Amino acid sequence: MFQPFRTVAVLGAGVMGSQIAAHLANIGLSVHLLDIAAPTGAKNDVVEGAFKKALKLSPPILFTEKTARKIMLGNFDEHFARLRSVDWVIEAVIEDLQIKQQLMERLESIIQPETIVSTNTSGIPIRWIAKGRSEAFRKRFLGTHFFNPPRYLKLLELIPTHDTDAAVLDRMKWFAELYLGKGVVIAKDTPNFIANRIGIFVTLLGLKAWTEQSYSIEEIDTLTGTLIGRPKSATFRTADLVGLDTLVAVADHLYQAAPNDEHREMFRVPDVLRKMVATGTLGAKSGQGFYKKQRGQILSINPKTFAYEPAQPLNLGELDQIAMLPLHDRIRRLYTSPGRAGDFFRQSTLEMLNYGAHRIPEIADDPHEVDRAMRWGFGWEIGLFELWDLLGFEPVLADMQAAQMTMPDWVKHSFYPNVVIEEKQPVWQNAEAALLDMGDRVLLYEFRSKGNTLSNKVLEGFAVALSMLETTDYKGLVIGNNSDHFSGGANLVEMATIAQTGNWSAIETLISGFQALLQRIHYSPKPIVAAIQGRVLGGGCELVMACPKVVAAAETYIGLVEVGVGLIPGAGGLMRMVSRAAERSATETPSQVLPFLRTAFETIATAKVSTSAAEAQMLGFLPCDARILINGEHRLEVAKAEVLHLDRIGYVPPAQNCSIFVLGQAGRAALEHTAYVFEQAGYASEYDRYLASRLAFVMTGGELTAPAFVSEDYLLQLERESFVPLLHQAKTQARIAHLLKTKKPLRN
Secondary structure, three states: OOOOOOEEEEEOOOHHHHHHHHHHHHOOOEEEEEEOOOOOOOOOHHHHHHHHHHOOOOOOOOOOHHHHHHEEEEEOOOOHHHHHHOOEEEEOOOOOHHHHHHHHHHHHOOOOOOOEEEEOOOOOOHHHHOOOOOHHHHHOEEEEEEOOOOOOOOEEEEEEOOOOOHHHHHHHHHHHHHOOOOEEEEOOOOOOOOHHHHHHHHHHHHHHHHHHOOOOHHHHHHHOOHHHOOOOOOOHHHHHHHOHHHHHHHHHHHHHHOOOOOOHHHHOOOHHHHHHHHOOOOEHHHOEOOEEEEOOEEEEEOOOOOOEEEOOOOOOOOHHHHHOOOHHHHHHHHHHOOOHHHHHHHHHHHHHHHHHHHOOOOOOOOHHHHHHHHHHHHOOOOOHHHHHHHHOHHHHHHHHHHOOOOOOOOOOOOOOOOOOOOOOOOOEEEOOEEEEEEEOOEEEEEEOOHHHOEOHHHHHHHHHHHHHHHHOOOOEEEEOOOOOOOEOOEOHHHHHHHHHHOOHHHHHHHHHHHHHHHHHHHOOOOOEEEEEEEEEEOHHHHHHHHOOEEEEEEEEEEEOOHHHHOOOOOOOHHHHHHHHHHHHOOOOOHHHHHHHHHHHHHHHHOOOOOOOHHHHHHHOOOOOOOEEEOOHHHHHHHHHHHHHHHHHHOOOOOOOOOOEEEOHHHHHHHHHHHHHHHHHOOOOOHHHHHHHHHHHHHHOOOOOOOOEEEOHHHHHHHHHHHHHHHOOOHHHHHHHHHHHHHOOOOOO
């Protein structure tokens, strides 16, 4: 049985070093972040400046601001002795072999015999860095290549040398998967390892099509993005984000470091790219790269004149029809399409697959490792060899032979033999939801509506699920799904459609029914556990707040965002936030409750969404006993285990008829003053302030003139009475229409 690491040191506080340190602190480790001593001034100036800069990165590198306290800054001159007490040292200094080797020599003289040492280099051979060190040191040395940003990208490449002890590699893999939430692949100590080796080749294929085959930047990005299951940044937007100087440096390195690569000439950087870099056109960091935003318009560079021009119409034939198909059907149809789009996809796919085949066993022993690396490191929905099988192993092989592409001997048959997996039939389902048996008499309610919104059909399904839970011998219910995001909230299309008819009583019935449903969930006699991940917004947040127990992926972004569409929470979200604010106070006196209530008010009035599950607890969206998982993929199984645990110990639902302390007129005035300050400072519009006044009205008990204890039903009624009239407002209707049309909030 392996022991988890508890104390880690990261050497080098640059962009990657600081972010690695932050991610280690996020999972609860004690972290030492060290860098060189400043030549003048305080010796910690270098490390403090670098870390301060990293804290400004977006998206944020820490789960909460308090997490930074787990990171102890230091410098190599004064604090190197701290390394005597650490379990793991990660080297992330400048990419200079001599500097790294000198650091390893110094490390060996001070660390404990069992301390593991790894390097985050992306370009220097791992074995070179440990050259000259003892056999004992080399046995516990390996590469740990994190992908940027480490908090958000799942891939971690582990690169053992010939000297790395197998037990050290196994421990690192175990820890990275279980504690860091990483997807681990084992890579060979070859140039750029797995993901970047393939990724740079694919990027240069796109550049080749731009410079030699008359495809435009926009056409290539259209054909290499979401259309084929890859990130929307596609080829050229991704290059701009990475940095064109970085792209050139990586390609030049590969050209020199891989002399036996049969596709080596592909890594010769096109002259147009070198000229762009030479003139300071470096991508996003310089304000312009392949793309440039000018006066609200996205322009792209002309490779002949170097001028930025508006996008020309795409000349890609029947692409609109293909784009409407499901992903697998899109890819098959695109591959066989006779037009320019098909020609590009077919040729680039054949070259990519052929290149990937030739990299086995150079960069990895198993083609599945290559697929996992591309999915986890580059966000591809389908890996290389998965794509080959999807298109048909034999047809693709025949197309390569027709194109006179050589093929390595190991390629003989399908990479993913068909395995028939018998799917369990739902206990119940409709068009947008299903009730499944998880085994051990635990139910799973899964909604499958577009965006996982809480549509009428989803709400109907909840009623069925609760009735079945209450009238059968099932032990409990998990609410969750396998999507990237738990729920986008209420179905605004349905709500807007009803509002347009002026059927306000139907809206009130809908809200009243939703409130009753969530109360039924909250007070269920059997345990109900929400298993959440990704975005959990609006009504989805209210649903989670109603669940007595929650299991959340660490990367959960949750919030009551209704003011963004001109509404306020209407299904118990305000009631529960008011209750939690009072519970957090030391005593139920207005002066002590008000600071907590004001924080809740500001959070809702500004439609703040948590940047992590940990922050969601601080904001009051998640209970303090929520189970937070760094590896969110386990959330359903953990939620099921929680149901079984609660059933086994004798589940007791929350007590009913509990009163909630509200502040009355004085508290309302304090909250409305906060809204006034926000408006005067330019942070809120006049209508935002009006919406905030409706929030304050509900959250302090309506017309009550003095602090009082009220029932849950009292606050729920205030929510209903405030919610429905807002739908009458023209500005609310405009906000809803704008969001549905543009997917962006309107501030009016």
